[in-house]
Amino acid sequence: MSMFDAAAAAVLVSMFLVLVRAFRGPTVFDRILAINSFGTLTVLLIAVHGYLAGRPEFLDLALVYALINFVGTIAVTRFMQFQRFGSRYVGDEHHGDI
Amino acid sequence: MELVLDVLSWSSIISGGAFCIIGAIGLIRLPDVFCRMHSASIIDTMGLGLILFGLALQTGFTLGLAKLAMIFLFILFTSPTGTHALACAALYSGVNPEAATKSKPKKP
Numbered sequence: 267m268s269m270f271d272a273a274a275a276a277v278l279v280s281m282f283l284v285l286v287r288a289f290r291g292p293t294v295f296d297r298i299l300a301i302n303s304f305g306t307l308t309v310l311l312i313a314v315h316g317y318l319a320g321r322p323e324f325l326d327l328a329l330v331y332a333l334i335n336f337v338g339t340i341a342v343t344r345f346m347q348f349q350r351f352g353s354r355y356v357g358d359e360h361h362g363d364i
Numbered sequence: 365m366e367l368v369l370d371v372l373s374w375s376s377i378i379s380g381g382a383f384c385i386i387g388a389i390g391l392i393r394l395p396d397v398f399c400r401m402h403s404a405s406i407i408d409t410m411g412l413g414l415i416l417f418g419l420a421l422q423t424g425f426t427l428g429l430a431k432l433a434m435i436f437l438f439i440l441f442t443s444p445t446g447t448h449a450l451a452c453a454a455l456y457s458g459v460n461p462e463a464a465t466k467s468k469p470k471k472p
Contacts, residue, residue, distance in 0.1 A: 269370075269377045269422075273415050276381025280407065283388035287400070295397045295454040302446055303391060303404045306439060307384065310415055313435065317419055325431040332435055336442040340449055347453040 270318040277314060281307045298342055305335030373421040380414030387411055396462040397454050401447050408443035412436065 281304060288300035309328045316324025383406055390403030413436060420432045 269374050273377045280384040280388035287391045303407050322428045329435050332438050339446045343449045343453045
């Protein structure tokens, strides 16, 4: 058993635990937070799998996954806050004061 | 030299995995969203940082080291940003911090 096996096992266990919170979360923000952590753990899993399979090119995939994870989290959070993806000054101006 | 690198890499990967599992358990057991953000940030800083450090010790001075450093730096900047936006959205839409409101003394 190499050290990459141990890292992959730990990351898989914590991915399962995080997914439990994503299913159970009472508010939608719990789910967003859990999916964000799930994405971070997926980045780790992809990087560890690259070393496990002897192909370090997988680090590029991990980097791209980190970028997409951040953009997705920000987009869904903004949609939950303003109920739309675009600027809040288009359309009605009486929406919020944040 | 090889043995020292292996021992350092083993210990940092094992402790990083332990931090990942601790953060995930906290994500399940803590009472509300704002406490769970603290627990998620444990995964993002200590878990990811220590596991990537262990991988970097195995890589040596190659291109992989630069990629690992870029992943770590990117998540180091984006994780607080995303958490801050999430906390703003949660407060704005009326989620109360349960742990703070419970410990407050009740007004007569």
